[in-house]
Amino acid sequence: MKNSAKIVCLVLALVMCLSLCACGSKNKGAITVATSPDFPPFENLEGGKIVGIEVDIVNKIGEKLGKEIKYEQMDFDSVLAGIQAGKFDMAMSGITVTEERQKNANFTSPYFMASQAIVVTKDSPITCKADLEGKSVSVQTGTTAEEYCMDNGYDVKAFTANNDACLALTTGKVDAWVVDNEVAVAFVEDQADLVVLSEAMTQEPYAFAFKKGNDELTKAVNDALVELIKDGTVEKIFDSYGVPYVAPVL
């Protein structure tokens, strides 16, 4: 082969290699999902793997759409910011739909109705919401619990990791921990000295979020989700975790 032909071959090989690499790193066909896996039973880490109710739902959505799902872990306060910045396609984190968030993100239909719960130690004098007045509470940064507790005048201590918000209560740094109801139940199962008070603070629908204006992906995921709600798959997933399913009003 002539030298010039060799060079042409080399250049061609290089171009092919580069374009293959570029395709690989963009994960064509995959949906990247931002999540904060510190939120059992919705998402948590088990042996380094992200598992939970929302993981099962989103994997089913991926199957329906014929798309691979790639999970990316981060603290909750980076999840919505990450999709707004276009770093990830979708957000899955027990996310409550609020009017404020709807200004900056697209949401699917809600798939579950949650609430905020008060968690205290068994020997606590706090037994209802009224007792919490003027008390210190731990919350996770960037959550609706944080917003609610700030708005209602509690002495709020915020932690980026949900586990640290729980730890603040068990180590006596705060009087109560405010967190989503089913997450409270999941944590208390493993911590015999804690109780979840029965009086809920708010009603909060959960949904998946997308960058504002990413209507195509929002619609595709929403259509798949609504099918999974209607055919009973979502409820079955909740059942398999022993969590009572509370349907949102669609």
Ligand code: ARG
């Ligand atoms: N539902 C609450 C909210 O939207 C808390 C979500 C926290 N999620 C998590 N994976 N830590 O603000």
